[in-house]
Amino acid sequence: MGKIQMQLYENGFDKIKRLERALRAVTEEGVPVTTACARENLQYEWFRRFVSQDIDADRDGQKTAVTVTWDNWSTWQEQLLCNMVGEITPVPKGFDEIYRKITTECLSKEERDVIRLKYEEMLSLEEVAAQMGMTANKVRHILAAALRKLRNPCLRWQLCLGADYTKALQEMHTAQTEYDQAILKKEEELDRTIREKVRELQARTQELQAKTRELDEQPLEDALRCKLRKIPLEHLELSTRAYNVIRRYCAQNRLPWTAETVALLHGKLDELQGLGTTSKRDIIMAMRQLGVDMET
16 A cells, blocks of 8 residues: 555544544534534534435445434534524534523513523424413414524624624723713813813903902092002103103102102102203103193
């Protein structure tokens, strides 16, 4: 026997052993076919074709064809998914846990009982009807309603894709919740900042309104004197001679160096020593810009 031929036989023998282990897992342990195939590194479609084909049984020298159908070897999980989706669908990881959670939360007790008896117990519609004390037609309607609920995209994808999809979905929902909370927090912070700014502006407005009322109630002369009292002598932009004369006058009389003191010199500018005509004119023009007429 050649080396290549020997290798082919050894590969075939290894595949038969893996096939046997997969078949035992399905028949003896109740493992879903898809899980058994993945465990033994067998192609699911190849396994299905192998089990579904006609088997020649040698009995008393005569060959009798035995036809094995989908219902004969598929698990209840695979049958449920097939009836839901409309085609053979591999059973995903974590199916049983997801199935229990969905049927408990989304199906009525009557629907759960029908699904359990029809698929988990693998009973016929007539047998389910007998156990539940109703007609087969009513069982058929209840089953159709339950499958219709399970075909809802949100539930169907969880059942067909399993734990990984459910985990990703939960992570997405968690991320969306965190995002919504972050946006809400930012909106609350912004709203709080806006309210604080509004309160500050309202307080400032009230303060300005109070000052305005105070000025409105104050005589014009008092208001003007209050204004002049706050203007330093340096801000009048007087000529050097005029500035020095006024400063010397303030020092001699112990008066503040402000525009108010200059205004009090109304009618007395000619009495200031060293103040010429030009300097006097500078003072009159500077005070006129402040609303004080030094000539009348």
